[in-house]
Every structure is written in structure tokens, then in C-alpha cells.
Amino acid sequence: MPLRIGVFICHCGTNIGGIVDVPEVVEYARTLPNVVYAEGNLYTCSEDGLSSIRDMIEGYDLNRVVVASCTPRTHEPLFRKNCESGGLNKYLFEFVNIREHCSWVHMDRHDSATLKAKDLVRMGVAKVSLLTPQEDLTTDVIRASLIIGGGISGLTAALTLANQGYQVELVEKKDRLGGLLRDVNRVFPTNDPSKELLDPLISAVLNHKKISAHLGTELADVNGFVGNFSILLKKDAGTEELKVGTIILSTGARELKPEGMFGYGQFNNVMTQLEFERRFRSNYHGLNRVVMINCVGARVEERTYCGRFCCITGIKNAILLKEENPQTEISILHRDIMACGKAFEDYYRKALQMGIKFIRYSVDFPPEIVGSDDMADKGKVYHELMGRDVQMETDIVLLTTPLVPGEDNQELSRMMRIPVGNDGYFLEAHQKLRPVEFPSDGIFVAGCARYPTEISECVAQGYAAAAKAAVPMARGQVISDAFTSEVAPLRCSACGRCIDVCPFGAIDWNEFKEPSGETKRVAMVNPTECKGCGLCVASCLSGAVQMRGFTDEQILAMVNTTFMVAS
Amino acid sequence: MKTKIKQIVLENNLNYCLECGKCSAVCPMLDFYGEYVYDRSPRGVVERLSLDPEDIEDEEGLWYCLVCHECTFFCPSGVNFQGFMTELRELLLQHGYRNHAVFCHACGSYLMPKKEFENFQKILEGGKTGELLSVCQRCKKNSYVETLYKLALWPKAKR
Numbered sequence: 056m057p058l059r060i061g062v063f064i065c066h067c068g069t070n071i072g073g074i075v076d077v078p079e080v081v082e083y084a085r086t087l088p089n090v091v092y093a094e095g096n097l098y099t100c101s102e103d104g105l106s107s108i109r110d111m112i113e114g115y116d117l118n119r120v121v122v123a124s125c126t127p128r129t130h131e132p133l134f135r136k137n138c139e140s141g142g143l144n145k146y147l148f149e150f151v152n153i154r155e156h157c158s159w160v161h162m163d164r165h166d167s168a169t170l171k172a173k174d175l176v177r178m179g180v181a182k183v184s185l186l187t188p189q190e191d192l193t194t195d196v197i198r199a200s201l202i203i204g205g206g207i208s209g210l211t212a213a214l215t216l217a218n219q220g221y222q223v224e225l226v227e228k229k230d231r232l233g234g235l236l237r238d239v240n241r242v243f244p245t246n247d248p249s250k251e252l253l254d255p256l257i258s259a260v261l262n263h264k265k266i267s268a269h270l271g272t273e274l275a276d277v278n279g280f281v282g283n284f285s286i287l288l289k290k291d292a293g294t295e296e297l298k299v300g301t302i303i304l305s306t307g308a309r310e311l312k313p314e315g316m317f318g319y320g321q322f323n324n325v326m327t328q329l330e331f332e333r334r335f336r337s338n339y340h341g342l343n344r345v346v347m348i349n350c351v352g353a354r355v356e357e358r359t360y361c362g363r364f365c366c367i368t369g370i371k372n373a374i375l376l377k378e379e380n381p382q383t384e385i386s387i388l389h390r391d392i393m394a395c396g397k398a399f400e401d402y403y404r405k406a407l408q409m410g411i412k413f414i415r416y417s418v419d420f421p422p423e424i425v426g427s428d429d430m431a432d433k434g435k436v437y438h439e440l441m442g443r444d445v446q447m448e449t450d451i452v453l454l455t456t457p458l459v460p461g462e463d464n465q466e467l468s469r470m471m472r473i474p475v476g477n478d479g480y481f482l483e484a485h486q487k488l489r490p491v492e493f494p495s496d497g498i499f500v501a502g503c504a505r506y507p508t509e510i511s512e513c514v515a516q517g518y519a520a521a522a523k524a525a526v527p528m529a530r531g532q533v534i535s536d537a538f539t540s541e542v543a544p545l546r547c548s549a550c551g552r553c554i555d556v557c558p559f560g561a562i563d564w565n566e567f568k569e570p571s572g573e574t575k576r577v578a579m580v581n582p583t584e585c586k587g588c589g590l591c592v593a594s595c596l597s598g599a600v601q602m603r604g605f606t607d608e609q610i611l612a613m614v615n616t617t618f619m620v621a622s
Numbered sequence: 623m624k625t626k627i628k629q630i631v632l633e634n635n636l637n638y639c640l641e642c643g644k645c646s647a648v649c650p651m652l653d654f655y656g657e658y659v660y661d662r663s664p665r666g667v668v669e670r671l672s673l674d675p676e677d678i679e680d681e682e683g684l685w686y687c688l689v690c691h692e693c694t695f696f697c698p699s700g701v702n703f704q705g706f707m708t709e710l711r712e713l714l715l716q717h718g719y720r721n722h723a724v725f726c727h728a729c730g731s732y733l734m735p736k737k738e739f740e741n742f743q744k745i746l747e748g749g750k751t752g753e754l755l756s757v758c759q760r761c762k763k764n765s766y767v768e769t770l771y772k773l774a775l776w777p778k779a780k781r
Binding site for chain 2: 404407408410411412413414415438440441445
């Protein structure tokens with residue numbers, strides 16, 4: 056079938072039309088090989104422009120479409136869909152960016168911008184000639200979800216998914232559900248006991264017929280891709296295999312033990328906030344003078360992040376102490392008070408009102424804790440504004456430490472091919488727009504595994520991750536883009552470089568029968584896992600890996616036409 | 623007395639201080655006395671007294687404030703420094719710390735801090751107006767009324 060290419064060039068109002076001479080580019084496009092139709096539109100993405108594309112596909116019997124306008128990031132799906140409804144395979148469409156790549160960056164050079172637009176359109180036409188029709192891939196999704204970690208985030212996510220009717224496999228390393236919140240005494244800012252929050256949730260999870268809780272169980276291996284993960288669980292000596300469609304990671308974090316700092320480990324009455332809450336649930340008898348030190352091991356060189364809610368935790372314990380005995384003298388030595396969150400500022404003001412002293416210290420002059428034998432009895436801090444040391448007697452010293460990433464994070468990251476950030480926490484796909492997802496499909500994150508989050512955020516993220524995980528399971532199948540890489544088995548030299556570089560674990564070894572009858576080991580791409588990043592293509596030494604829609608042939612055709620001079 | 627000071631500190635929300643320093647920035651101390659001293663500034667006083675109100679009885683630094691309300695007006699956190707200063711001085715005077723205060727020449731009631739008084743005298747270069755400063759409002763009013771009364775008693779012919 057002869058090629059019949061249609062080119063649509065967008066003015067984008069004055070965004071492109073004000074700089075590039077669009078009619079001239081349209082005229083030029085008509086002279087290009089195999090182009091049977093070209094037009095300029097005020098806005099190609101408007102209904103006028105879209106219907107024009109559909110009409111011309113029919114009227115001129117077009118079998119390739121090029122749109123030169125803005126960025127594929129926002130508009131490619133729209134134009135592809137439009138081509139599809141016009142009766143053309145959606146992968147026979149090529150997008151040329153003459154806004155971000157041309158008019159916006161050459162605003163003051165109209166003539167050269169027009170020349171460049173012509174070049175870009177010519178390259179697009181060269182590429183579109185070589186495109187071949189592709190079909191989207193669909194795979195079935197197992198309607199079950201694995202939730203790793205039974206803390207507040209995991210419990211929330213498990214209950215949400217189970218109530219929607221999906222089978223949930225909840226894996227917890229410890230013998231009890233509840234996670235870190237179990238150690239917490241009362242929660243800010245309501246001062247409710249943590250038991251009141253946890254117990255109903257735990258009993259609901261344990262009694263739900265759609266949830267099977269695997270306690271004292273660890274994850275041994277994860278294989279597969281969205282819709283079809285196979286999981287290997289390890290309990291005591293035995294192992295168990297599971298098949299799930301999605302995974303939610305809610306492994307949480309642990310408390311920093313500030314060994315060697317401020318007499319921790321040296322004095323018996325120096326402890327972290329969480330240790331204090333574990334030891335003193337309500338009876339604060341004999342604690343008449345309390346010193347707390349905030350930012351212990353947080354916002355320092357080796358741990359640059361802020362613990363997010365440690366300030367409030369300290370304030371909470373101070374308020375509880377003060378409520379028990381209003382005569383208690385409490386000094387909180389802090390670097391800044393970070394009381395951001397719903398009603399937290401009021402909580403902070405309440406503490407101020409109750410007469411809890413807040414003393415700022417500088418990181419250059421950290422406080423000192425002195426004592427005799429195994430008891431600390433005095434705190435000393437340099438007051439910067441007054442320019443002198445302030446001393447306070449104390450019965451107990453509480454160190455406010457941040458959460459630190461779980462010990463298993465690296466291992467889990469390797470197992471599931473999900474990224475871990477510099478600070479050791481799991482790294483989400485996008486900090487703002489995709490906070491509970493990973494770059495790999497079908498795996499989601501909730502709670503402190505991602506960053507220190509307080510309870511309400513953990514719950515919110517548990518809901519969010521559950522909602523996200525429910526999407527592929529509700530649809531029953533996942534549709535993935537056809538632009539994935541493929542290996543030509545005859546050319547593959549089985550060096551394994553592509554397997555190493557793939558960030559999604561989409562490539563694996565496979566047997567291949569050669570025409571001669573021999574079987575050899577070759578790399579094989581699983582198209583459902585492939586995201587089309589192209590790293591494997593670049594890494595292949597023998598040119599065996601090609602990316603659909605970006606083959607060497609297509610890209611070289613673009614390169615070859617680049618240096619033809621536009622008239 | 624120490625407990626009493628603590629009570630005044632709490633009542634006037636000195637604990638609310640966020641250490642922002644707006645109070646010291648708007649304090650007319652620099653204009654009036656010609657120098658800025660941290661220990662005399664609102665922030666300095668608030669910091670120290672909310673921490674440990676010890677050995678302040680005879681301290682001169684507490685007797686510079688003009689009780690002008692500027693700092694209290696600008697405080698973002700609600701520290702009532704003006705109220706605190708008034709109450710604290712009242713308390714100090716009650717306990718007999720009178721070295722740094724000036725009292726009405728006529729009736730002997732508290733007038734203003736000595737430093738403030740001296741500075742006013744310096745600015746006004748003594749004279750009649752300066753003299754007027756050393757008498758409290760009530761005494762001034764009373765002497766005025768006295769004059770009026772005398773005038774009223776004068777025989778009509780002489781008026």
C-alpha cells in the first residue's frame with residue numbers, strides 16, 4: 056500500500072504561530088515525499104482540529120498522520136485516540152514538538168525558528184513513513200493483593216481492599232500486628248490511648264474472611280509483574296507460595312537509638328521518647344523535673360531529614376507529664392519547633408500555656424548531660440541570645456529521635472526492583488503527583504516505609520495505596536503501551552548486559568531454538584513489565600534489542616533527513 | 623516573691639515567646655536612651671525571666687522600659703509585655719526595691735523609672751516643664767483644683 060501521509064501543523068494561538076511562519080511550514084510540508092495533505096490549525100487539539108484530522112483520514116485515505124504542535128507528554132494520548140477513532144491504527148501517528156523544542160526557545164529569531172520547524176517536520180515525516188501498526192498488550196490480573204507489613208498503614212490498606220472484595224495476603228515479620236504504634240502510649244493531638252486506635256482495626260483484620268494474615272512470616276522472593284506476581288513466603292523452616300496481582304509495601308521504619316549521644320547508654324535515666332512511652336504508660340511518679348532534647352540525630356550531616364513529628368511527640372509527653380502533675384518542671388531543648396499539621400500549632404500553644412519551657416539551642420553548642428554513676432542529674436545548655444550557659448536539674452532525660460529506615464529496605468528493594476533514596480527510605484515514582492506508587496506497575500507504598508509519617512497520614516496513604524492497587528484488579532486486565540523493546544533472538548549473543556541495566560526487571564533468560572535445531576540461551580523481554588525506557592537498546596552490543604516505535608532504522612531515517620537543507 | 627513572679631510570667635503569656643525579636647525591633651529604647659542593650663530589651667527580659675526569675679530584685683535593667691505598648695502590639699504570639707512590666711514593678715516596689723524608681727514629690731506615689739525621669743530632664747533641660755514632671759497626675763490635678771477653689775473664694779471686688 057502506498058504511503059499517504061497527512062501533516063497537521065498547529066499555531067497554538069500565538070505560542071507557535073507568533074514566532075514560526077506556520078503557513079510557510081505547511082507549504083513546505085506539502086513538498087515532502089509521500090505527503091498528500093497538509094494543513095495549519097489554530098489549535099489542533101481543539102474539536103475543530105481533531106475532527107479535521109478524522110475527516111482527512113477518511114477523505115484523503117491517509118495511512119500516516121503527523122501532528123506538529125506541543126509536547127507528547129500531555130497531548131500524544133489525545134491524538135493517538137483521535138487517530139484510532141478516525142479508523143487509523145494509533146501507532147501510525149507521529150508527534151513533532153515545535154513549541155517547546157522550537158518556538159519557545161527561539162522566540163527572538165523568527166526566521167531561524169521557521170527553518171527549524173521545517174527541519175523537525177521533515178524528520179517527523181521521515182520517521183512516520185517507517186512506523187508499523189502495533190497492538191496494545193493486555194494481561195489478566197489476579198484479584199488478590201499482597202500487603203507487606205502489618206502496621207497501621209498496612210492494616211488500613213488490607214481492610215480497605217478486603218472490604219472491596221479482593222483477597223488480601225497480609226505478611227507481618229513479627230508475631231503480632233500493630234507495628235510501631237503498639238509501643239506508643241497515647242497519640243497527639245487528642246491524647247487517646249493508641250490501643251483505642253489499633254485494637255478495633257486488628258480484630259477487624261483478623262476476623263475478615265477475605266484477609267489471611269501471615270504472622271511471623273518473612274518475604275523470601277518476589278517474581279512476576281503487575282497482575283501476576285508470584286510470592287515466596289518463609290515461615291520458620293517452611294515456605295509458602297502465593298499468587299497475587301498487586302503488592303502494597305508498608306514495612307514502616309524504626310526508631311533511632313542514639314548510642315553514645317547525651318549519655319544514652321551511660322545513664323539509666325536517659326532514654327528515647329518511645330522507650331519512655333513503653334516504660335511509663337501512666338504512672339509518672341517521681342518525675343518532677345524533666346529535660347527533653349529534640350533533634351537528636353536528625354537534621355545533622357549523616358541524617359539530613361527532619362523527623363516530621365518528633366517535636367509533637369516530645370510536646371505530647373510533656374503535656375501528659377504536666378497534666379499528671381502540674382508542678383513538674385519540663386524544659387524542651389530544641390533547634391526549631393516544627394509543629395506543622397492539623398491542630399498541631401494549637402497543641403504547641405497549649406504546651407506553652409501550661410508553662411513548659413522551650414529553650415533553643417544551636418547545633419554548634421549542643422546541650423550537655425552530666426551525672427554521677429549511672430544517673431544523669433543535670434542538663435546544661437548554651438543560651439545563644441543571652442550568651443551564657445543555662446543549667447537545669449533533672450530526674451529524667453528524654454531524647455527525641457527521628458525514625459530511621461527499616462533494616463530490610465535494601466533487601467526488599469533488590470527483591471522487587473524498587474528504588475531506595477539516598478536517605479534509605481523507599482523512593483516513590485513522583486514526589487508530588489505519584490506519592491504512593493513506584494515506577495514499576497502494580498507495587499505501591501504506604502506509611503513510614505517512604506518517609507516518617509504520622510498516624511493520620513499513614514492511614515490516608517493506606518487508603519490511597521489500596522485505591523491505587525484496586526484499579527488494575529477492578530479492571531481485571533492491564534493494558535500496556537505497545538512501544539516496548541524486543542530481542543531478535545538470532546542476533547542475541549547472551550552477554551546479559553540488558554538484563555543488568557533493566558530498571559524494571561523486565562528482561563530474563565529464555566531458551567530459544569535456532570533454525571539449525573540447537574537450543575541456546577537468549578535474553579527475552581516481558582512486554583508487560585517493559586516501560587519502554589530504551590536502556591537495554593543502548594546497552595546491546597550486537598544490536599539485537601530494538602524498541603518498537605524507535606527502531607534504529609526509524610531514528611537513522613530522522614538523522615539522515617536532518618542535514619538535508621530546507622528550501 | 624519568686625512564686626509571685628512566676629505567676630505574673632504565666633498570666634502575661636511570657637511563655638508564648640517565639641524568640642522572633644519583633645518586640646526589640648520596635649522598642650523605642652534606642653531612640654530614647656541612644657543605645658541598645660540586650661538585657662534591657664523586651665526580648666532579653668522575656669527570655670531570662672521566663673527561664674529563671676532569680677536574683678532580679680535590684681536589677682537596673684528592668685527599669686528602662688517606658689511601658690509604651692509597642693512591643694505588646696506587635697507581638698505575633700500574644701506576649702503581654704506591657705502588662706507584665708507594670709505588674710512586675712508594682713511587685714518589686716511592694717517588696718521595697720525602690721532604688722531605681724522616682725516618686726511624686728508631693729504625695730510620694732510611684733511616678734516612673736529613675737532612668738526615664740533623668741533622661742526626660744536631660745531632654746527638657748530642666749526648667750518649669752521639667753519641674754512639672756516630678757509631680758504625679760493626681761497631685762497636679764489636686765493643686766489645680768485648689769487654685770480654682772481659692773479663686774472662687776476671692777471677694778468679688780478684687781476679681
